[in-house]
Amino acid sequence: MTSSDQPPSPNQLFSLLSEDAFEEAVTWLDDLTTAEDEPRKHALQAVRSHAEAHPERFDGLAAPLTTFLTDEERAIRLTTAKLFVTLSRTEPVAVLPVVDALADRLADDEAFYYVRARCAEALGYVGREHPEAVSDPEILADFRIGLSFDEPEVKEKLAKALECVALGDPSRLRHQVGSLSKHLNDEEELVRHHLCTALAAVGCEHPTKLSDGRDALAARLSDVDENPYTRGRAAEALGLLEDIDGEEVVVPDEIEADEDEADEFVRSRLAFLRGTQTEQSAGRTDDVGTLDSLRGGTEGVVDAMTTPDGEDCPHCGLAVPEGGPPMCPRCGAPR
Incomplete structure (x- = not known):
């Protein structure tokens, strides 16, 4: 394509996709590869926005x-x-x-x-x-x-x-608990939280495997991890392990001091951990310690972690905390 040629219009692709014109859509993408840099970039940004609204139309592309x-x-x-x-x-x-x-x-x-x-x-x-x-x-x-x-x-x-x-x-x-646990003290709270959640998921089906991560998980409690959601996930994972081997983890009292929503997340998981330590059922609910509860609640927790008071991302509107990552956690745009 020469600089005088008009670049492929994204609207043309959207029409093709709505009509299930697969071969023509592939041709459109092939034509886009020869467009100038800026039109190519803007076209792909528009394609991404269309994919957010109509992901089902991209099968085969x-x-x-x-x-x-x-x-x-x-x-x-x-x-x-x-x-x-x-x-x-x-x-x-x-x-x-x-x-x-x-x-x-x-x-x-x-x-x-x-x-x-x-x-x-x-x-x-x-x-x-x-x-x-x-x-x-x-x-x-x-x-x-x-x-x-x-x-x-x-x-x-x-x-x-x-x-x-x-x-x-x-x-x-299940065989990587030890290597993943080495990163539970990472300075990035999202890294710690995602890995604690991964270990909790492993514990749902392979609780004995968590023994290799016991000390690292317990440190999230004894060191009082600054993020309450991470403390909660660590307690949840430890509760799954406690149910199997009975070796008690010391739970510091001070991590239950606050009364906000995040600390309720911690309290429910501490109740789960303490319940397994004492063989009581009071701490057990379908919302804690199951793979389904982890799958259903993880994204909401991360949203809560990444939307405290701060500036709204100008690209997607997400509230980004002061001192947060240099890229928006939701859309990845530079702040």
């Missing part, structure tokens, strides 16, 4: 979209990775054919770290609903190894991906 994951422009690669996050969160089956392509970007040490982070997040969402698709040991190893990465955004997305994998099939991480 994941493969041609992967072309943009290796585009020469970094902004286009990042926009495309975010597009795959959108699809994998709401229509993960559409992303199944390109798991390998996403894994390649995750494993690419030369790739822009935010692209790698978003590819990890997309793989995590796929693994949550289709565990067998993200069971390759190399993918899981990339998730774990990347926890030592210096960039908070990357660590958070990798921890989230591991959480999703555990929620999809706890067996996938």
